[in-house]
Amino acid sequence: MLFDINLDGKTPNYIQIKNYFKDMILRGMLQKSEKLPSTRELSSILKVSRNTIITAYEFLEDEGFIHIKKGRGAFVNEIHINRLDELTITWEDKLTDYAVKAEKLDIMKHEVLYKKGMISFKSIAPDENLFNMEDFKRAFLNRVSLEGNKILNYGYAQGYKPLIEYLIKYMESKGVNSQGKSILVTNGFTEGMDLILASLTSPKDTVITENPTHNTAIKLMKLHGLNIIGIDIDKDGMDIELLKEKLRENTVKLCYIIPSYHNPTSIVTPSQKRAEIYNALKEFEVPIIEDGFNEELRFTGAHIAPIAAMQGEGNSVVYIGSFSKILFPGLRIGWILGDNKLISMLESVKRSRNIHTSFLDQAILYEYLKEGNLEKYVKIIRKEYKNKYKFALNCAEKYIKYSSIYGEGGMHIFIKLKDLNARDVLNECVNKNVIFTPGDIFYVNGKGKDTLRLGISRNSIEEIEKGFKIIGEVIDSLHKVPLH
Amino acid sequence: MLFDINLDGKTPNYIQIKNYFKDMILRGMLQKSEKLPSTRELSSILKVSRNTIITAYEFLEDEGFIHIKKGRGAFVNEIHINRLDELTITWEDKLTDYAVKAEKLDIMKHEVLYKKGMISFKSIAPDENLFNMEDFKRAFLNRVSLEGNKILNYGYAQGYKPLIEYLIKYMESKGVNSQGKSILVTNGFTEGMDLILASLTSPKDTVITENPTHNTAIKLMKLHGLNIIGIDIDKDGMDIELLKEKLRENTVKLCYIIPSYHNPTSIVTPSQKRAEIYNALKEFEVPIIEDGFNEELRFTGAHIAPIAAMQGEGNSVVYIGSFSKILFPGLRIGWILGDNKLISMLESVKRSRNIHTSFLDQAILYEYLKEGNLEKYVKIIRKEYKNKYKFALNCAEKYIKYSSIYGEGGMHIFIKLKDLNARDVLNECVNKNVIFTPGDIFYVNGKGKDTLRLGISRNSIEEIEKGFKIIGEVIDSLHKVPLH
Secondary structure: OOOOOOOOOOOOHHHHHHHHHHHHHHOOOOOOOOEOOOHHHHHHHHOOOHHHHHHHHHHHHHOOOEEEEOOOEEEEOOOOOOOOOOOOOOHHHHOOHHHHHHHHOOHHHHOOOOOOOOEEOOOOOOOHHHOOHHHHHHHHHHHHHHHHHHHHOOOOOOOOHHHHHHHHHHHHOOOOOOOOEEEEEEOHHHHHHHHHHHHHOOOOOEEEEEEOOOHHHHHHHHHOOOEEEEEEEEOOEEOHHHHHHHHHHOOEEEEEEOOOOOOOOOOOOOHHHHHHHHHHHHHOOOOEEEEOOOHHHOOOOOOOOOHHHHOOOOOOEEEEEEOOOOOOHHHOOEEEEEEHHHHHHHHHHHHHHHOOOOHHHHHHHHHHHHOOHHHHHHHHHHHHHHHHHHHHHHHHHHHOOEEEEEOOOOOEEEEEEOOOOHHHHHHHHHHOOEEOEEHHHHOOOOOOOOEEEEEOOOOOHHHHHHHHHHHHHHHHHHHHOOOO | OOOOOOOOOOOOHHHHHHHHHHHHHHOOOOOOOOEOOOHHHHHHHHOOOHHHHHHHHHHHHHOOOEEEEOOOEEEEOOOOOOOOOOOOOOHHHHOOHHHHHHHHOOHHHHOOOOOOOOEEOOOOOOOHHHOOHHHHHHHHHHHHHHHHHHHHOOOOOOOOHHHHHHHHHHHHOOOOOOOOEEEEEEOHHHHHHHHHHHHHOOOOOEEEEEEOOOHHHHHHHHHOOOEEEEEEEEOOEEOHHHHHHHHHHOOEEEEEEOOOOOOOOOOOOOHHHHHHHHHHHHHOOOOEEEEOOOHHHOOOOOOOOOHHHHOOOOOOEEEEEEOOOOOOHHHOOEEEEEEHHHHHHHHHHHHHHHOOOOHHHHHHHHHHHHOOHHHHHHHHHHHHHHHHHHHHHHHHHHHOOEEEEEOOOOOEEEEEEOOOOHHHHHHHHHHOOEEOEEHHHHOOOOOOOOEEEEEOOOOOHHHHHHHHHHHHHHHHHHHHOOOO
């Protein structure tokens, strides 16, 4: 018997040897009661210690592939692998409309993706180089030694208690009255939004949202089969008259709004306007789903309270929070703050879908936050992003011919072009290795073909200038050709 | 102005001071252009360094609550918090049937829960004391230093590539032919099952499952509004004749099965029977959702290949894997192995729901696995659980009057009583501080009132003997009273 075992030096040798024999047995190349080579023999063939072979054989016995007879050697067990007639299923024909829709709306499958060498303005994720890994490692080691092994066992659907308490304090520090309210920890904003829509809306229900708005929210609303009414926005947020009109004309289940550093326009809805929106919705008892997106990235002006704070003891505002746009998106941790009864129901829905969010991640994040690392970090990134943001704004003014440009903060700029289709611009830019997000994906009604979003959080100053220049040149060249 | 700032010594002082003033301002107790105490004054009042106060004030300025005039002091900004009329929503009236059902089926809300001092046989989670934290910490530190900061930024919906590759090898080592198949990493078994049902079934569709079966799977099938056909099982698994009959009578969307250490009965469906089930389903082109639950906890007998391996190049078996029953459930990591096209669709659904599973956790788990720690660990726990399991089996025989007792491995025992309702037994046991899982929650059709599951993974030998004895005594006492 010849052994073509190539030990790769990565996984331990005894495991590779064990797997080799498992494979041989499963393929039927080693038959029932066949004898394996002696440990001495094999160790000299493979030039590994005899103990390595002995360990490998012990594992094979543990896993039920062989039995070892003292002094006689190792013998293969009878393994039934009755290979069966194959059944080939055409899975495409078996999928629900929901799954098909999810694939259709998956921009990772249908939009131009980053390739090496490109300058990409698609991302609005934080720049990981700003993460302080030492603080993070310390948080891990401290929490793990404090919690011990149990932090790796099952936890609770609502979340890691200390983190929940921290987040309630955090929301109170934004002026929120937390009486009668609680928090559910979720796998980021996305799960929070999905849980809320699953629990409060049924297909064909009508919901209201700013237009444009966060494309992930639009995707989820479409996946839940909702009738979406988009309210146009200007530099101070929703068109309040249009909002009132739509509220009079429709029975509206809920209103989704991003009042601060709105995605994609990054505008901030002023306090007075927030009050008007709240009052308009209040008249029809329409709950507000407030997306706290990027609230932490205030660069200028005075603090503005979230609507969740303005409602005082009211319970009609459900706030979805997440640090993912500034801190550790890879952990996928967000939260929902809302009325106790609602949170308790959402907790059951969450439990039915994935039991709970990683307790290890929640525990690390809590330790990181309670040490004041978020404040330290935000102080630093605010400076960083603010400078980058101002530079980008200047470059846009300087190089890109636009009809209007939006942005008060955050990590991106939103541009409305002069009678040009942003996708035509994108197609040209791709050839010049520059990509960005065409604005139409942020609109609920096919509008916005002349808009684009430029995310700059992960680009260097040099890249921003170079990239914006190229985009500007493409736009100029397209202005010269007759419109289609 | 009096300062009732009580520094708690937990979070850094400057943050507590900052939050104190934020709160004062948000409550309107500090008004526009009011002057904050000088840093010198406040540092002497609070007995903290002046730098602490300066830092706190800088944060307040950063966050837009005050502005600092050089040499003049710190002054409160104008903060609009127009408190609005409250709207109180009766959320109970706004919930979807889906959410209401999720709450109804949430056993954490409606079954007796563990209280301190109780002996609980409810859990089948692993005993965290067997986790090797040193290996885990090493895995964290190694992976984080290898991957650097980017491991904390966004990842990919399908999962962490090295982990995916490891899991494919892992499935191959179970005899699976991975040609044309791939893997999606999920938040444990539960999300995997939910994604599959959402993507392959619509309300009123008919599915087949063993009866009894995993209660979480039943819950999800009910939440998806499915018509569930339960096939009775005996010590060798499904009643094959009944299965064939139901297949002839119904159009079946899929069949969910737990062939190894079945939950709750912990029986193992033998190879020959697996083949018969596969062939019966093949005739009607019904896909199999194979739950790999506890496959790693084989205590006796030769290796048995999963159905996913028996199908060879076929693609009709979708395998859901998870280590959660043996390793780190708190991380919530599982996987789906299936046909490439199916996995690609599930990936889009997964992305729409939570973008991806924690990349940090996936990376740590990968590092832990690739170092051979799983094999090392399983070798240890197999011995541990096997002994515990045999001891528990003996105690059951000795103390508990049953009509039949099931179990070939895993971490639990399933018992059928002699004309007694397990809930009556439970009610009595609760008074004696012993709890277990009544079997009826594992049945799809109200059967199993005379059954119970005893999970023993986290109990000491002493607890098992003491607890089983009490259960036995309660049963004997109930046998004496006339049946209702």
